Amino acid sequence: MVTAPLLAPGYLLLRDAVSTPRSYLSDAALGLTQAAPRALPQDFAIALASQVLDGGVLVKLLLILGLWLAGWGAARLVAHVLPDSGLGGQLVAATLAIWNPYVAERLLQGHWSLLVGYGCLPWVATAMLARRHWQLVFWVALAGLTPTGLVLAAIVALVCCRTWRDIGVTAAAAVASALPWLAAATVADSLSSTAGAGVTAFAARAEPGLGTLGSLAGLGGIWNAQAVPDSRTTLFALVATAVLLAVVAVGLPVALRHREARPLLVLAAVAVLVPAVLATGPGLAALDWLTRSVPGLGLLRDGQKWVALALPGYVLAAAGVARLGRAVTVVCCVALIAVLPDLAFGVAGKVRPVQYPAGWAAVAAIIDADPRPVAVLPPDSMRQFSWAGPAPVLDPLPRWVSAEVLSSGDLVIGGQTVPGEGARGRAATRLLLDGASRDELAAAGVGWVVVEAGAAPLDLPLTYRDADIALYDVGGSAPTAAGRPLLIGAHLVWLLTLAGAGVVAAFGCRFRPRR
Structure with missing residues (x-):
């Protein structure tokens, strides 16, 4: 019901x-750029898998x-902790895990890998x-797959630990999974300590009829x-939140009677209260100081994403209504769906596949045949393509070519510019906007210039142009980044951890004796 449009x-x-x-094991995919390694090892995994499966199909699958795992996992958790709730409790839990504002909003924001971690x-x-x-x-x-997903999973695991062995296993799994972005941050020195500039822009937001605390409690x-x-843009958000919280509250006494659920x-209460506090004036000031003072803590800016930690507690409480x-x-399941009707069919058709114009594939092929650094116009990170729908989108070029883009x-949010970490990219863009010559661009290490989304043509040697995209040959180059073997090794540790643990766990389930 939710993902049907993705089948197109x-x-x-x-x-x-x-x-x-297609994606490649470029410097960006390995984290060897000035940008913080927010998408590792996701980009590495997609680059490997897209060698055998179309990248568009892979991301949709x-x-x-991720959503399938959320519903199925919620039912399994209820079956383990609240076995007396039966099938009814499992169905309520699965419904709440999939059909809620958190899923809808993260789908619309395009956080597909975060939803895998959520699941x-x-x-x-x-x-x-x-x-x-x-x-x-x-x-x-x-x-x-992403640093945020790993932190979420590690916190949930630690909350459920009983022994030092449990803590040790969790720590070992977390370290092995974090090696890709820890190594990338060390080698590329890409953990910026100026991320506080975006704290206010990324703070949790109050929805109509609800304060920030009420919005977060309703998973929005x-x-x-x-x-x-x-x-969720009208006062109906108040009704929807009341229904969701009522389902959780009615079943809460049953869940509280089980020690493993407590x-x-x-954790669910903390996951709601802490982001709400951080969205207040003092909370924003504290978070701003923290992210400016400690490199790498820009990960904390998007406060609402941490509400995912409430999922296990919420589904256990909701399952208690089965008593x-x-x-x-049945009424609870229907009510949860009825108060968020536009989650159906890709959030009312907004989450749907699009087709790239032919020129994009042509430009990518030319660059991949000679992968020199690429400067891009327009200068903003977000693009508005007429062929991709009304919503803005991150520039796809860095994930399509093997060259460094x-x-x-930089992001512009509500008129406020949140600076990124790409100093070289900012310098190259400034040269382009100032009308620099080919020699000046080449001396700055620019090999190609791509103009997207109908930006004005440039006075540079033209290699390809159509109505959607243009490619100019500047001729510059840049030295290969150091540290590729180390980064590939760190990613392989994560991959072997994932595959090895999966195989051992599968064989353990296969041969576990029945009780």
């Missing part, structure tokens, strides 16, 4: 979601898998509570007001 041909291209036919959280909790350590390692590594409140379902219920009978269980990473 095409590529997911919506805000932060960028899929391309992973997104569908792993109930599996992480179940594996730790059942003391199935190899399964735990697998789910932590899978959630570790994303910072981007444009990435919100239409039903740490996850406490009131089958009729109440020089970008500043």
